[in-house]
Amino acid sequence: MKKFIRYSLIFGLGALLLAGCDKNFEEINTNPNQSDASPTPYIFTYATRQFAFRYYDVWYSGRQSAVASQQWCQRNYTSEDRYQFRDNVMDGFFRNSYIWMLNYEKIKELNTNEATKGNMSAYGDNKMQIATCDIMETWIFQLLTDSFGDIPYSQAFDPVKYPKPKYDKQSDIYKAMIAKLKQAVVDLKASSKGWTSGDVVYGGDISKWIKFANSLRLRIALRASKVDNTYIAEAQSAITDGVFESNDDNAVFSFIGTGDPNEAPIYSGFFTENRNDFTLTKQFTNLLKGQDDADKGFVNPFNGIVDPRLAIYRGPTMGTNTIGIPYGMDDTQTGAYVSANSNVINLKPDTKRNVFSPVNLQPEFGSILLDYPTVCFMVSQINNNDATWFLKGVNASLEMWGVGATDAASYVTAITAKWTAATAEQKAEMVATSKYIHLYTQFYEAWSEYRRTGYPKSIVKPGERTAVVGGVNITFEPIPGFESGKDIVARFKYAISEYTLNQTNVKAAATSMGGDDLSVRVWWAGGGKQ
């Protein structure tokens, strides 16, 4: 027994000493689920799909720019139509933009870092990878700064050095974006090996990326040209450097089919989520129908001409006299309008009424980053509303949207007649309005172009009459506390998270812009309160 006790004591003490150092700790804390390395094409696909989906979905587009541009309105629960955008959605829109862009930053780093760039060059020239990421980032930054005004740019993506990035002036961001795109084109021209895989925009075609970069530079320059005419020359030089030449060059992220992550965002909202929240506004529908708007007092520049794209945007339908919903009514008014008017356009298919999905509700519908028709309209605009480029734009748009040749020809004939009789100002309105019609589904662009040009004039401003129902006038009024001044929403308010996480800088930016209000115009739209 004594021996037993002695051995037990030794055993017990030994066990005590065993604790402490554990050689296996590193192995135990090695993540078996995930990898700390990734080939760059996988990251590129992820980031690009993220933006192509989320920027065009029923939240970041649908409940923000789609209603701001008045192409869509909500069939019920119209808070966002009246400028109470959802804090959480807006916050996600701002935050996710940077968080997803970090993936492009990572690709750039993997192609710069001496330790990794060699391996990564297997997927395409290092310079080429960096350039395509810069083009994508520029495209994103333009959308962001156009939405908010001044935003963090020069100090972004460096949490250690700049945990609280300052907000750069939009004018500076525009300058930097132009420079980025020029450098990207230089680098692309010096590259021979495009993306070997994962290029979900151009399938590794470097020449198309070059055209995309130049076209984007044109867009940026044109937008800035209203307040800074040095950008007119910049725009001309972008055109000279080679922009899109046909719809084949379009920068489109094509979705593949049903099921996440392959399906298109609007399809997902209408079918996967199974909601039916949006339809065309009365204003946009009537614009396409070639009708004036007596309620607002709008005279249609294409009066009397039915746009063949109406049938495409609205979708095949049995009824011929379908109507949109007057923009900006409150919930009760909208609900009453939908219930009382069975011929309100229903984008969602309703087999009972023989209504089928329009093209942009298809699971394969692509997210358009920038396209040839837009380029045509831009060339027309930068050249004082040049007629040839205007008509090229209209034709290309009709082609892109799939309008049949006969319909297209008669439409072009009709608007050409109008054009011939038009004054310079009417021409400007016709180009801008045509561009707005073409930009359907590119809601951020449609909204920005209205803010730049003031066209189309069918847009209802606060205080204007949007409809007369049963003899009662209904005016569009933003919800108190969400007023936008004399015109439609001029920008979005900054994300609320910035007020807790980056307060000094966001307040400085707000103050410098003239307030964090929906009524404050961004720099390229003239700045100050409207």
Place this chain on the structure above:
Amino acid sequence: MKRIKLLLLSAFVCIGITSAYAQTKVSGQVTSSEDGQPIPGVTVIVKGLSGVGTSTNIEGKYTLNVPAAGKVLVFSYVGFKPQEVEFAGKNVVNVVLVADSKRIDEVVVTALGITRSKQALGYAVSDVKGDELAKARSQNVVSSLSGRVSGVQITGATGQMGGGSRIQVRGVTSLTQNNQPLFVVDGIPLDNSDFSYGATGGGGYDYGNLGADLNSDDIESISILKGASATALYGSRAANGVVMVTTKKAKQGSQNWGVAVNSSVTWDKANIIPVYQKEYGGGLTYTDAQGGKNGFLTEVINGKEYKLVDYAVDESWGPKYDPNIKVLNWNAFDKWDTENYLVEKPWVYPKNDYKYFFRTGVTYTNNVQLTGASEKGSTRISYTNMDVTGIYPNSELKRNTISFNTNYNFSKYLEGWATATYVTNLATGRPETGYGDRNPVQKMWQWIHTSLDYKELSAWKNPDGTQRSWNRSSWDNPGPEYTDNPYWTRYMNYQNDRRDRIFGNTGLTLTFTPWLKLTGRLGVDFYALKQEERMAIGSQAQSSYDLYARSSYDVNGEAFFTINKRFLDDKFGLSSILGTSVNDRQSNITGGTTVGGIVIPEVYNLTNSVSKATSRDTKRHKRINSLYGNLTLDYNRLVYVDLTARNDWSSTLPSQNNSYFYPSANVSFVLSELEAVKSLGFIDYAKIRGGYADVGNDTEPYNLSNYFTAQTPFGSDPRFSLPTELANATLKPEKTSSWEVGFEAKFLKSRVGIDVSYFTKDTKNQIVPIQVSAATGWASLWINAGKMENKGWEFQVNGVPVKTRNFTWDVTVNLSTLENKVVDIAEGLDYLNLGNAPFKVKVGAYKGLAYPVIYGTDFVYDNAGNKVVSSSSGRYLASAVKPLANVNPDFTGGITNSFNFKFNNGIQVDASVLLDMQKGGHMYYTSYMWGMYSGILAESSVLNDNGINIREAIKYKYTDGTEGATWKAGAKSIGGGLILDAVYGRYDALTGAVTYLNADGTTSQVAVENTKAISAARYGSDHYSGPDMQNIFKTDYLKLREIRFGITVPKKWTGPIDGLRISFFGRNLKTWFADQQHFDPEYLQMAGSNAQGVEGGYLPSVASYGVGVNFNF
């Protein structure tokens, strides 16, 4: 097999040998001098002969074979004076023990499951006897602790079948990590994870905390170790306190066997439930100008014009009820339903309103336990079956628990034991919580017609199997616009889960000498959990099937020495523990989700996915090695000094920082041992105590480097994404430091007892994913930052106001205050977000305030405290976002009154009442926001100052005596709508400045009172558009938590049955002082989440009524 036989044989031989000696058989009964009742559990030993002894059974009886050398029997029991009896020649020795009021040596179970004298402890421990929990059983044993322990806040799931319960001991320590205490069963940690999801009010299922697997019938006692000193020996996982559970065991040495049965039936009724308005129906009201008739739209069907209820709109701003108006309801459009097809019905509040949906839930609980014991060991086997039918249609939960334990003294040096519990939970149709499509009440309180008849809704299926939703897209399109029929949701879109779990431990104790022992034990907690969630084809949302298969292994190995010795004439005592342990935890999650819907209806399998189903596969592994020691010294049982030290090595921390040491020291001074105090006479026991402790904490696995996440490929292109939290390879352990002082005493022959504690608890170096401006590219960075401070008082008072031979009245009161403060978050950061509510407000930590706070917009006030409205509309302005209200209460308490009465014929009656309260917390109610927005709740249909319903048309009388609907200067409201009590102004969100305005919008120098009426619909919708503060209410309450009444029948009338007790009980019967009438102020979103304080779709709380019977053979 051969080996087992051999073991058995040797065991028999041993028994045979012991009984071969010459022995005298002595038996008898031990009773109390106080009330003459038998005392069970009295230790009976033979003086001078170690190893010979027994204890009394439930009737106070014992039998003992005494070797010839034995002369004197020693009887001892806690709270009584030991008694020695010479028994020479006697075979029956009956003893009456005298209560020892001078030495009340209560014992409690402390760290490592070691029983210690309460007198020696320098910290607060609260204990609850298992009997208390088993007498009025609740589904979750954690809930039954509510109101019984000071310093502990318990929030129970309100009415979810099998729902979770949150327990918080002495406030919150960690900003973002788990704040739940460690559960320990018989010395071994038990996993109390919670796989619920849907924190902050989003949709999700409440799967309950895993601690609910503890079976109240198997619990002997629960000790709550509150302070860090008490828990220092458990290390990291115990930074938030420890819930020590000791399971029931058969009493060794009673040489007896017994059977006990405990059965009960409980009925659950929906209790606190939102209050609807009953004047106006569903849909919208259409003016004649909008084409309405009596407020309804019309439609010509088969040549006849009908009034239609606007079923496409899921709100209740419809026309006023009028039985003379006949309308077509949602179910009037199906030809097969001949009873209702195109049948017009009067427009009235429904006969079977929303309350019809809730059924009476029933819970059957049956427990049988078998105990057996001998001098060498004892065994207990217990089986419990719980069968629950929830208050929602199609909900049931079955739980079966088998628990087994045995111990055996192999020799006088070696004792061994094994204990194991097998639990299986089978649930179908747990209700979804929060703002989710499968939560019928989310619709019922937020988006519905108040005019629906639920009996009609219960015909939820067409003959072809498709859904009949009331929320028709239009009269001729039956597809659901937003909302499924609640019965469809319950019967088609249900979930189910199954959990099989085994936990237990086995070990050996080696007794070298009476004062030195070595214990080794191995504990295992293993479970496999399968969760299946579905959305049927034909629902509003896309059909889907989700599968989660989880498994977890939590293994604890431990070895420790214990030393217990007294020196120098019993003057000095030393007890010590020196040990080592390894805790190894691994978990796996596999499963998947269908993509693009399911193909074949009602086949719920991942292979039945339209597109290829996504898969999930996550493995986690973590290990903590530890060395620990404890040393307690006392002088003459007067002064105790208790020191502990522990060092942990965690696999989750970087190698240079993975070792962390933390000590604790406690002193207690037993005043009642002083002669000066003893001479006072009325103080039976008094002790002051104080202590300091540090506890370290690690983090979760794999937080040290950044990993890419593999996403579902886009077509054939793989997708990898960066994480959103920046990892940190230099993390250090967290540290919680706490102080506590306390005083406890018993007076007047223990008729009055008090126990008071004051504590402070600070946590520093918190491991936090600190949020940063997303412009950095990251959502958050992992760093060591933040400091949290808690301090509070705890009082526990026991009293026996009346005590006679036949009647006892006991009172226990406990009260706790808690002052919690987030001292610091990180440099330059005031607010750390924990979660977003589904639509408005966030929950997070705010520097300088209690944790957590609701963060959103307030009313705008002028300097005089007036609310400010817009001069153009008369609607409230909203402030910039800021902290609005704290979530957790700062004052909690409970009071229990128990009564025992014994009739002369032997019948005993007992009764008890437990009241429970909390004060100082707040909640944001998303259901209130939408319920007002949608015109559902009672407050959306009230009378205004003119005595007219606010829903009626706004009308003004002008200064010239004319009337009209639009406001003009000097107009006086004489119609419907309501005027907010406020002044006109403008608010600058950047500076916070308020400028007074006149009614016409021009600037004013003075406050101008608002006279502009807003419509009820506007008022309702402004609960969403206006200040968030409108939807925040206090969560104060006083509850009648438990009431019970029992009759125990004496054995003489029950034949072979012993201790027959029949009881009646009720739980959560009544709530007082709620700040609003719709929701139970005790509302738990998700037990494991820190982001409490936001409601998303409240399930009604339930009141329970039960009958129980228990008896022994």
